[in-house]
Amino acid sequence: MRDEAVTVPSDAAFRAAVLERLSSDHGGRRDLCSVRRAMAAVLRGVVVPIWQSALERGAGHKRVAYLSMEFLIGRLAGDTLLSLGLRDAAKAVCLELGLTLDDVLEVEPDAALGNGGLGRLAACFLDSMATVGCPAVGYGLRYEHGLFRQGIEDDKQTETPEDWLSRGYPWELRSARSYGIGFFGTVTDGVWKPSETIWAQGYDVPVPGWQGSFAGTLRLWAAEAVQSFDLGRFNGGDHVGASETEASARALCRVLYPDDGTEAGQTLRLKQEYFLSAASLADLLADHRAAGLPMETLPDHVAIQLNDTHPAIAGPELMRVLIDEEGLEFDAALKLARGVLNYTNHTLLPEALESWPEMLLGWLLPRHLEIIRMLAGAMPGAGILGGSEVRMGNLAFAMAGRVNGVSALHTELMKETVFAGLHRQHPERIVNQTNGVTPRRWIAGCNPGLAGAVTAAIGEGWLTDLERLGELEPLQPGVVEAMAEVKRANKVQLAAWLGATQGVQVDPGAMFDVQIKRIHEYKRQHLNILETIALWQEMRDAPQAGWVPRVKIFAGKAAPGYHFAKEIIHLIGKVARMVNADPVTGDLLKVVFLPNYNVSLAERLIPAADLSEQISTAGKEASGTGNMKFAMNGALTIGTLDGANVEIRERVGAENFLLFGMTAEEVSSRRAIPDHAATAIEAEPRLARALEALRDGTFIPDWPDLFAGIADNVSGPDHFLVASDFADYWRAQREADRWFADADGWAEKAALNVARSGWFSSDRTIRGYMADIWGISPVSA
Ligand code: AZC
Numbered sequence: 001m002r003d004e005a006v007t008v009p010s011d012a013a014f015r016a017a018v019l020e021r022l023s024s025d026h027g028g029r030r031d032l033c034s035v036r037r038a039m040a041a042v043l044r045g046v047v048v049p050i051w052q053s054a055l056e057r058g059a060g061h062k063r064v065a066y067l068s069m070e071f072l073i074g075r076l077a078g079d080t081l082l083s084l085g086l087r088d089a090a091k092a093v094c095l096e097l098g099l100t101l102d103d104v105l106e107v108e109p110d111a112a113l114g115n116g117g118l119g120r121l122a123a124c125f126l127d128s129m130a131t132v133g134c135p136a137v138g139y140g141l142r143y144e145h146g147l148f149r150q151g152i153e154d155d156k157q158t159e160t161p162e163d164w165l166s167r168g169y170p171w172e173l174r175s176a177r178s179y180g181i182g183f184f185g186t187v188t189d190g191v192w193k194p195s196e197t198i199w200a201q202g203y204d205v206p207v208p209g210w211q212g213s214f215a216g217t218l219r220l221w222a223a224e225a226v227q228s229f230d231l232g233r234f235n236g237g238d239h240v241g242a243s244e245t246e247a248s249a250r251a252l253c254r255v256l257y258p259d260d261g262t263e264a265g266q267t268l269r270l271k272q273e274y275f276l277s278a279a280s281l282a283d284l285l286a287d288h289r290a291a292g293l294p295m296e297t298l299p300d301h302v303a304i305q306l307n308d309t310h311p312a313i314a315g316p317e318l319m320r321v322l323i324d325e326e327g328l329e330f331d332a333a334l335k336l337a338r339g340v341l342n343y344t345n346h347t348l349l350p351e352a353l354e355s356w357p358e359m360l361l362g363w364l365l366p367r368h369l370e371i372i373r374m375l376a377g378a379m380p381g382a383g384i385l386g387g388s389e390v391r392m393g394n395l396a397f398a399m400a401g402r403v404n405g406v407s408a409l410h411t412e413l414m415k416e417t418v419f420a421g422l423h424r425q426h427p428e429r430i431v432n433q434t435n436g437v438t439p440r441r442w443i444a445g446c447n448p449g450l451a452g453a454v455t456a457a458i459g460e461g462w463l464t465d466l467e468r469l470g471e472l473e474p475l476q477p478g479v480v481e482a483m484a485e486v487k488r489a490n491k492v493q494l495a496a497w498l499g500a501t502q503g504v505q506v507d508p509g510a511m512f513d514v515q516i517k518r519i520h521e522y523k524r525q526h527l528n529i530l531e532t533i534a535l536w537q538e539m540r541d542a543p544q545a546g547w548v549p550r551v552k553i554f555a556g557k558a559a560p561g562y563h564f565a566k567e568i569i570h571l572i573g574k575v576a577r578m579v580n581a582d583p584v585t586g587d588l589l590k591v592v593f594l595p596n597y598n599v600s601l602a603e604r605l606i607p608a609a610d611l612s613e614q615i616s617t618a619g620k621e622a623s624g625t626g627n628m629k630f631a632m633n634g635a636l637t638i639g640t641l642d643g644a645n646v647e648i649r650e651r652v653g654a655e656n657f658l659l660f661g662m663t664a665e666e667v668s669s670r671r672a673i674p675d676h677a678a679t680a681i682e683a684e685p686r687l688a689r690a691l692e693a694l695r696d697g698t699f700i701p702d703w704p705d706l707f708a709g710i711a712d713n714v715s716g717p718d719h720f721l722v723a724s725d726f727a728d729y730w731r732a733q734r735e736a737d738r739w740f741a742d743a744d745g746w747a748e749k750a751a752l753n754v755a756r757s758g759w760f761s762s763d764r765t766i767r768g769y770m771a772d773i774w775g776i777s778p779v780s781a
Contacts, residue, residue, distance in 0.1 A: 007046075007049075008046060008084050008085065008086070008212065009042075009046065009086075011086070011088065011089035011092070014042065014086055014089045014090070014093070015089060015092065015093045015096075017042045017045070018035075018038050018039050018042050018090075018093050019038075019093070021037075021038035021039075021041050021042055022034060022035065022038040022097075025037070025038060025041065026038060030097045030098060030099070032099060032103055032104055032106075032107045033107055033167075035094065035097055035099060035104050036077065036104050036105070036107050036108055037170060039077060039090060039093075039104065040077055040108075040170035040171070041170060043077065043080050043081070043084070043086075044170060044171065046084060047080060047206050047208050047215075048173070048206060050206070050208050050212040050215055051206035051207075051208060051215040051217070053215075054130075054208075054209075054214045054215035054216075054779075055215070055217075057214070057779055058135035058214075058779050060291075061135050061776075061779050062135070062300060062301055062302065062303065062774070062775065062776045063134075063135035063136055063137065063301070063302055063303075063776070064129065064134060064135070064136040064137070064302070064303050064304075064305060064769075064774055064776065065136075065137055065139060065280060065284050065302055065303070065304045065305070066122065066125065066126075066129075066136055066137070066138045066139065066305045066307060067139050067140075067276060067277060067280055067304060067305065067306055067307060067311040067314060068118070068119070068122040068138065068139070068140055068307035068308075068310075068311070069119075069140065069141065069256070069257075069272070069273065069276065069307070069308075069310040069311065070113060070114035070115055070116075070118055070119025070122060070140070070256065070307075071111075071113045071114055071119055071122045071123050071126070071138060071140045071218060071220075072111075072113060072114030072115075072116075072119035072120040072122070072123050072598075072599055073111050073113065073114075073123045073126070073205075073218070073599070074110050074111065074123065074441070074598070074599030074600055074603070075105065075108040075109075075110055075111075075599070075600055076108070076111075076171050076205075077104075077105055077108050078105045078445055079127075079440065079441055079445055080208065082440065082444055082445055083208060083209075083210055083211055083212070083440065084208075084211070084212065085211070087101070090104075106600075109162075109163075109164040109167075110164065110598045110599055110600050111146070111164055111169070112143070112145070112146025112147050112149070112162040112164050112256075112598070113140060113141075113142075113143055113146050113147075113220075113256065114146075114147065114256070115147050115256060115257060115518070115557075116517070116518045117346065117517075117518075117622075117623070117624070117625055117626075118307060118308050118346045120599065120625060121307075121346075121406075121435055121625055121762075122138060122140075122307055123599075124436065124437050124438040124441075124442075124625070124762040125138075125762055125765070125766060126138050126207045126216055126218060127207065127209070127210075127438040127440060127441065127762070128436070128438055128761075128762040128763045128765070128766040129207075129209075129216050129766055130207045130208060130209030130210075130213075130214055130215050130216040131209035131210040131213060131214065131438075131440070131464060131763060132209075132214075132763050132766055132767060132770075132778055133209070133213070133214045133778035133779040133780070134216075134766060134770055134774075134776055134778060134779075135216070135776075135779060136216040136217070137216065137217045137218075137219050137280075137283075137284075138207070138216065138217070138218045138219070139219050139220075139221070139276065139279075139280035139283070140218065140219075140220050140221070140276065141220060141221055141222075141253050141256075141272060141275070141276050142165075142172075142203050142220035142221060142222040142253055143253055143254065143255055143256045144165055144250070144253060144254050144255075145161040145162050145163065145164075145254055145255045146162045146164060146255070146256050147162065147255075147256045147257070147557070148160065148161060148162065148255075148557070148560065149161065149162045149596055150557045150595050150596045150597070151595055151596070152569075152573060152593065152595045155569075155570050155573025155574055155576075155577065155593075156566065156569065156570050156573070157557070157558055157566050157569050157570075159560050161255070171205050171206075172203045172204065172205050172220070173203065173204045173205075173206075174201070174202075174203055175201075175202035175203060175204045175219065176202075177201075177202035177219070177283055177286075178199055178200060178201045178202060178224075179199070179200045179278075179279050179282040179283065179286075180197045180198070180199055180200075180226065181197065181198050181199075181200050181274070181275050181278045181279055181282075182194025182196065182197050183195070183196045183197075183198070183271060183274070183364055183365070184196050184363065184364060184366075185366065186366060187366045187367045187370060190323075190324065190367075190370070191324070192320075192324070192366065192367035197226050198223050198224070198225070198226070198249045198252060198275065199223070199224040199225065199226050199249070200221040200222070200223065200224075200275060200278075200279035200282075201221065201222045201223075201224050202219050202220070202221060202222075202279075202283070203219070203220045203221075203222060204217050204218070204219050204220075205217070205218040205219075205220065206218075210440055210463065210464055214779060219280075219283070221253070221275065221276060221279045221280075222253055223249050223250055223251075223252035223253040223275065224246075224249055224250070225245040225246040225248070225249035225250075226245075226249075227245060228243070228245065228246040228249075229242055229243060229246065230242045230243075230244075230245065251268070252268070252271055252272060252275060253272070253275075257269070257559075258272075259560060259561060261561060263360070266356070266357075266360060267360060267363075267364060270313070270356055270360065270361065270364055270365075271364060273310050273311060273312075273313050274313050274317070274364070274365060274368075276310075276311055277311045277313050277314035277317050278314075278317050280311075280314070281304075281314060281317055281318055281321065282321075284302055284304075285298075285321060288301060288302070295322065295326050295328070295336070296336065298336060298339070298340055299336065299339030299340050302340055303340060303342065303773065303774035303775065303776065304318075304340050304341050304342065305342050305343075305344060305769070305773070305774075306341065306342065306343045306344065306396055306400070307344055307346075308344060308345065308346045308347075309343075309345070309352075309353055309354050309392045309393045309396055310354065312343070312354070312392040312393070312395050312396035312399075313365070313368065313392070314341070315337060315341055315375075315395060315396065315398075315399035315400075316365075316368040316371045316372050316375070316395075317368065318333075318337045318340075318341065319333050319334065319337055319371050319375070320367055320368060320371055322336060322337065323371070324367070330374060330378070331378075334375070334378070334399075337399055338399060338400065338401050339401060340401070341396075341399050341400050341401060342400050342401055342402045342403070342404070342773050342774070343396040343397060343399075343400040343402075343403045343404075344403075344404050344405075344406065344433075345393065345403065345404070345405060345406075345410075345414060345418075345419075345622075346406055346622050346623075347622050348410070348413055348414065348417055348418055348619070348620070348622065349522070349620070350418075353391070353392070353393035353418065354392040354393070355386075355389040355390060355391045355392060355393075356389060356390050356392065357388060357389055357390075358385070358388050358389060358390055359388070361390050369390075372384065372385070372390055372395065373385070375395070375398065375399070379398050381421065381422075381425055382394055382395075382397070382398040382422060382425075383421060383422070384398055393418065393419075394419075394422065397419055397422050397429070398422070400429070401429075401773075402429060402430075402431055402772070402773045403419070403429050403430050403431070404430070404431050404432060404433045404769075404773065405430065405431075405432050405433075405622070406432075406433065406434065406435045406622050406623040406643075406644075407432070407434045407435065407622060407623035407624075407643045407644040407646070407647060408432055408434060408646065408647060409619075409641075409642065409643060409644075409646050409664065410432075410622040410623055410643060411430060411431070411432035413619060413664065414430060415430055431772050431773065433765055433768045433769055433772070433773070434623065434644055434647055434760075434765065435623040435624075435625050435628070435644060435760075435762070435765060436625075436628065436759075436760050436761050436762035436763070436764050436765035436766075437625050437628050437629050437632075437760060437761070437762050438761070438762050438763075439462075439463055439466050439632065439761050439763075440463060441603070442603075442606070442628075442629045442632065442633070443463075443632055443633065444463055445603065446602075446603035446604075446606060446607055446633075447486070447490065447606075447607035447633055449486035449489055449490060449607075450483065450486050450607065450633060450634065450754070451463075452486075453479065453482040453483050453485075453486055454469065454472070454754070456482065457471075457472055457476065457478075457479045457482075458471040458472060462758075464763065465763075466632075466757075466758040466759075466760075466761035466763065466764070467758035467759060467761075467764075468758065469632075469754060469755050469756070469757065469758040470755060470756070470758055472751065472754065472755035473752075473755050473756075475748065475751055475752070475755065479751060480744075480747050480748050480751045481747070483634055483747065483750065483751050483754065484743075484747035484750070484751075486607075486634075487607075487608070487610070487634055487747075487750065488508065490607040490608040491508040491512055491608045491610075492508045493608065494508075494512070494604065494605065494608035495507070495508045497604065498592060502592060502594065504580060504590060504592050505590075506551045506587075506590045506592075507549055507551070507587045507590075509549065510548075510549035510550055510551045510587065510590070511548060511549065511550050511551070511610045511611055511736070511737075511740045512551050512553065512608055512609050512610045512611070513550055513551065513552050513553065513609075513610065513611040513613065514553045514554075514605055514606075514609040514611065514612060514613060514630070514635070515528050515552075515553070515554050515556075515613035515615070516553070516554070516555045516556060516597055516601070516602060516605060516606075516626060517556050517597075517624075517626055518556050518557060518558075518559075519556045519557065519558040519562075519565040519566075519568055519569055520562075520565060521564060521565070521719070521720050522616050522617050522620035522621065522720050523615070523616050523620075523621065524615050524616060524617060524720055524722060524725075525554060525556070525568050525572065526568050526571070526710055526714065526722055527615055527722045527725065527726065527729060528552070528554070528613055528615060529554075529568070529571055529572050529575055530687065530690045530691070530714070530722065530726065531690075531726070531729055531730060531733060532552050532575060532579075532589075532591060533575060533690040533693055533694075534686040534687065534689065534690040534730065535550070535589065535733070536575075536579050536582070536585060536589055537686075537689055537690065537693070538686070539584075539585045539588050539589060540582070540584050540585060543584055543585065543588070547588050547589075547737070548737040548740050548741055549587055549588050549589070550588070550589050550590070551589075551590045551591075551592065552589070552590070552591045552592070553592050553594065553605060553609075554572050554591075554592065554593045554594070555593065555594040555595070555597035555601060555605070556569075556597045557596075557597055564709070564710070564713070567707065567709060567710055568710065569593065570706075570707075571694070571699070571707050571710060572591065572593045573593050574699040574700055574707075575591055575699060576590075576591035576592060576593055577699075578698070578699055579591050602626070602629070606626075606629050606630055606633050606635070607633050609630055609633065609635040610635055610636065610740065610746075610750075611635060611636055611637075611638055611658075611736060612626070612627060612630030612631065612635040612636065612637045612638070612639070613638060613639075614626075614627045614630075614637050614638070614639035614640070614642070614643075614645050615638065615639060615640055615660075615661070615725075615729065616640060616642045616643070617640070617642070617667060617720040617721055617725075618640045618641050618642045618661060618662055618663050618664040618666070618667050619642065619664030619667055619668070620642065620720070621642045621643035621645075622643055623643040623644040624642075624643045624644050624645065625644075627639065627643070627644060627645055627648055628644065628648065628757065628760035631648055631652060631753045631754075631757045631760070632753070632754060632757040632758075632760060633754070634750040634751065634753055634754045635750070635753065636656065636657065636658060636736070636739070636746075636749055636750060636753060637649070637652075637657050637658065637753075638658040638660065638729075638732055638733065638736055639657070639658070639659065639660075640659075640660065640661040640662075640725070641659065641661070641663050641664070642664070644760075647759075648757070648760070651756045651757065651759055651760075652752060652753045652756045652757065653752060653756065655749075656749040656752045656753055656756075658732045658733075658735060658736050658739075659732065660725065660728040660729050660731065660732035661725040661728055661729065662721065662724065662725060667721060670721060670724050671719070671721065676718065676721070676723070676724055677714060677715050677716060677717075677718035677721075677722075677723040677724065678715060678723075680723040680724045680726065680727070681715055681723050683727065684723075684726055684727045684730075686726075686730060687723060687726045687727070691711045691714060691715060692711075694707040694708060694710055694711040695707070695708050695711050
């Protein structure tokens with residue numbers, strides 16, 4: 001449904017425009033950065049009218065406000081070129097300038113506005129909403145430094161600030177929207193007088209849908225001082241102090257997830273959450289008022305989605321506005337709020353369901369604490385307050401019209417565990433929306449070879465209707481071979497890149513086995529590395545035993561304060577050092593840990609993967625989205641029955657999925673057995689031997705017990721049941737070897753994974769939200 005009013009330049013006009021920009025804005029320089037900027041400026045000139053026309057078409061239609069602390073959007077130029085059909089034109093102009101398009105695209109910084117799965121999901125949703133015609137604004141924060149940049153020194157993680165904004169960001173427009181957001185102060189008779197005000201300044205990133213069909217907005221709030229510079233103080237000689245208010249306001253949006261180990265850190269985090277919530281609500285209410293609509297009709301015009309618990313304070317803020325500014329009664333305000341608010345839960349891990357001390361909340365937001373107490377009084381069974389803390393997950397649930405989980409299993413577990421009580425009171429409230437990913441970025445953008453093979457087999461159309469991948473079946477031999485050829489080429493390319501950038505030589509014929517995600521005990525990178533150690537030991541015992549060569553690739557960041565996760569990174573680095581230099585195993589086994597995992601690195605790795613590691617302790621991974629990206633790029637999953645793995649296996653077929661491990665139920669009963677780890681280790685000498693290597697200095701002779709902490713954890717409490725799942729994981733890995741040794745059989749299984757993963761498009765997920773949660777129909781062409 002491409003908008004006919006939208007004009008995309010011809011290849012020749014695009015070329016002329018880029019050259020013109022290069023000359024007018026960059027003095028004709030032909031370096032990568034200048035060319036990138038010139039191209040971005042031209043693309044922005046195409047995108048902005050598409051965006052404006054979509055906003056006009058969507059005017060008056062019900063829309064979504066998607067509130068999220070994270071948006072991991074990655075680079076935008078490549079995506080935009082692809083969507084507008086200008087990739088070939090861009091390639092040609094780059095060549096003409098003596099550069100390659102890939103190199104030019106690579107100098108765009110990754111917008112570091114997210115941390116993990118929920119942030120990337122939000123970015124996929126923006127793309128899908130813009131493509132399926134769902135009017136939406138994604139509201140987030142414009143973190144100056146985003147999440148930290150990860151380095152590796154001496155095999156250990158280092159953290160430095162990201163500087164994605166330091167040279168300007170061509171995709172944003174400073175918006176006319178700005179609001180004063182109050183903090184602290186006092187409340188007298190229900191009237192809040194904040195003692196600090198920080199200005200929320202909107203910056204808009206237009207989000208065009210596929211081929212300019214429609215568009216949405218990512219609106220990021222920057223924190224600015226109401227008065228940024230004190231001239232009197234400056235003239236009085238306090239030259240630095242004169243900018244103090246500005247520095248203090250800007251501190252609010254410096255980094256994502258500031259360490260909340262101190263009270264100052266906690267205050268800053270809650271301040272960020274409130275800043276996002278209050279500015280976004282002020283913005284959408286301003287639109288509602290400007291349209292002259294009565295407040296009672298708000299639910300007919302907007303649906304608010306709280307992406308996880310972080311923006312839960314939006315509930316009390318909406319109540320405050322409705323009661324204090326609009327003069328509604330409490331009950332009417334609650335009914336209205338519940339008509340617009342919805343909440344997605346992304347994790348059952350108790351530590352991630354935020355709770356704030358009442359003291360802290362009452363100090364920063366005194367009126368909100370009063371309202372929260374009223375809410376708790378009105379809903380005594382909701383568990384909003386507990387142990388002098390405000391439980392934000394319960395608060396979000398209590399105020400939401402719909403609450404959703406992100407995979408079938410996660411949604412059921414939500415009903416049985418964290419929200420069991422609330423679910424009994426409101427059995428209709430929880431719904432499931434299994435995650436999805438955008439095929440534009442995660443197939444066409446990152447794997448053009450595969451996209452070409454699919455189009456050659458079934459024609460176009462699958463990119464906006466991914467279930468059509470099913471038309472690849474019954475598999476024609478030519479198709480399987482074409483896909484296998486693409487995989488091989490992607491692996492050759494990755495091998496060359498690994499050699500050039502990491503100094504590791506790998507054999508493209510080996511199985512590329514990839515685990516990329518945040519480093520966390522529940523995701524069990526330590527299970528993977530222990531299996532790697534055991535494999536290495538057995539290979540050394542019998543190097544001629546016909547092993548299938550492996551390249552084990554890891555990437556992921558550890559939270560700065562998460563010591564155990566950092567130890568896992570360190571261990572992987574040391575194992576890599578030892579194994580990669582071992583002449584006995586040689587090309588049979590290589591181990592790589594790649595620094596600074598981000599969207600762009602994922603785009604490089606996923607198309608070249610044979611095996612996708614999705615090995616979390618069952619019941620812990622809410623969904624996963626990487627698991628979907630791998631499957632649709634023709635990797636086989638080795639995985640537990642956790643999160644969306646369950647649904648992936650159902651769809652791709654059990655015979656094309658390497659299942660291992662305990663189920664969520666078995667995990668609970670196993671954990672109750674005293675000495676579960678010790679018994680598992682006793683029964684599995686391979687694991688005992690691998691653990692021994694962590695204690696005897698195999699990997700660090702000078703400091704033999706450096707990794708004893710990991711070994712002690714796995715042999716002791718082992719909350720995540722690494723020991724108990726090890727034997728079955730080893731079995732499944734050897735099964736993977738056997739399957740891989742049969743190249744034709746493997747290629748067929750890989751092709752079936754592609755053909756059967758169409759359901760995991762985020763277009764399907766968004767249509768589900770529109771129908772079941774938001775009550776929004778698409779804007780027609
Ligand atoms: C993640 C979940 O861990 C992951 O399983 C899921 O796929 C993703 O959200 C999207 O739903 N959670 C987070 O990123 N962060 C938190 C705080 O849960």
